[in-house]
Amino acid sequence: MDSHRSTRKADSSTQVATHLRYPHRLNLYERPPLDEITLEQFETWAIDRLRILAEIEASLARNRTQEELKTVIKSQCAKYLPLSANSAHERPLDAERQKDHISHFILRLAFCRTEDLRRRFTRVESLLFRTRFEDEDSAERLKFLEAHGSQQGEPVDDSEKALLRPKLAVASGFREDQIDKEPFVKLPWTKVLSLVDKRRVYLQRGVAYVPQRELSTVVFQDFSSRLEKALEQTHKQLGDLDEDDRLTPILDHLGKGFVAGVNTEYGFGDEVAPGDAVTASMVDALAKDHWPLCAKNLHASLKREKHLKYNGRLQYGLFLKGVGMSLEEAMIFWRKSFSGMSDDKFRKEYSYNIKHTYGQVGSRINYTPKSCVAIITGDNPGAGQNHGCPFKHFSPDNLTLALSTHYDINNRADVQDILNAVKQDKYHVACTRVYEITHAAQGVKRGDGVGEGESVTHPNSYAMRSRELAKKGGVKKEEAMEVDS
Secondary structure, X not given: OHHXXXXXXXXXXXXXXXXXXXXXXXXXOOOOOOOOOOHHHHHHHHHHHHHHHXXXXXXXHOXXXXXXXXXXXXXXXXXXXXXXXXXXXOOOHHHHHHHHHHHHHHHHHHHOOOHHHHHHHHHHHHHHHHHHHHHOOHHHHHHHHHHOOOOOOEEOOHHHHHHHHHHHHHHHOOOHHHHHHOOEEEEEHHHHHHHHHOOOOEEEOOEEEEEHHHHHHHHHHHHHHHHHHHHHHHHHHHXXXXXXXXXXXXXHHHHHHHHOOOOOOOOOOOOOOOOOOEOHHHHHHHHHHHOOHHHHHHHHHHHHHOOOOHHHHHHHHHHHHHOOEOHHHHHHHHHXXXXXXXXXXXXXXOHHHHHHHOOXXXXXXXXXXXXXXXXXXXXXXXXXXXXXXXXXXXXXXXXXXXXXXXXXXXXXXXXXXXXXXXXXXXXXXXHHHHHHHHOHHHOOOOOOOOOOOOOOOOHHHHHHHHHHHHHHHOOOOOOOOOOOO
């Protein structure tokens, strides 16, 4: 009875697939899309895919296990780029697969520009493809292989298998009595280099005898090599886009997001919500317990010098706005913080800019807090300036001192872990590790990130998650403290 149900399910999936523009959930991205989409779709679809790829790269930098990496990929895909099976009749299968197809090619445009970007893009896209391939239903996987000619190769007939049975068994790991049941194909050994390296195929005169179950390795290797060549070709032809004022800024922004190693945040919406209201008198306590290092550094500099230069004021002011500080409270906070000047000087030289960041004067733009990408790729701090990302701009000695001063992180292994991430230019990974270390008492473990394994992508996200964790865990409350006057 179960077999009849399975057959009906397979037949149903086949019928659905024949009516689909994209009959398979998997895609080798061999043909560029010819669809017309809006500029908004172009941007948002690319951002959604970038979030997944950036989290894969962050997971690799954080040395997650293969199983942990698969969990992260599946979680991120379900959130940003779901791909349903053919049996999911109620799902918009073609629409999901169209977004996947087009977003891949958009990111090709963004990441084909340098050898480093091409290498990194190929690596994370290959891991995404492998995870999807291994998660696919075996029957659908076989149909996909057949449709894309991935089983090309000369089948090994029974007489040849009988002649080579002992050698095939040793190389493949099968028992000799299983060899007759397992189909084998002959392929050039250069197409299965990883199998040759692991000694999992029998070689004879330049030909590899590959069992059917190992053909997936051929697909993975083929996917990576094809993508590498396609990216190089795209780079050569990219000049035609340089004069397109609509696309070039978007592609540049996407590229910067990947260079910084974080997923790009374009807005300040659902993921980085303002949270509970913050008053001027609460900031000292919040900074001590919940701020990321960039905000802690700015707050400490402000208290020490009773002043911040423009870039620092802008970065910290928008951060405070993002955590829930109103314009009225911001005016109180900055006036008390700038205690070394007269009311008249503050009113003339600083109050307008504060109101401007809240969209109350001038162009009345409601400015959003700066993301990690904006901070990391922005202007480097000069003499007397304190803005930017400490993980990027501090020397190893100064960073070690800051970790000890602001977070009481003195364990040699923990400090070295953070410094190693910084050395690899994985500043968001270093910041994520700080979050994990400093929230261990609330049950945060290595690899948990700021929640669901995600890396830090925004200073306000760090602060928001830290405050949420404190409330859930019943740890010490945010005590009100007066700002120095």
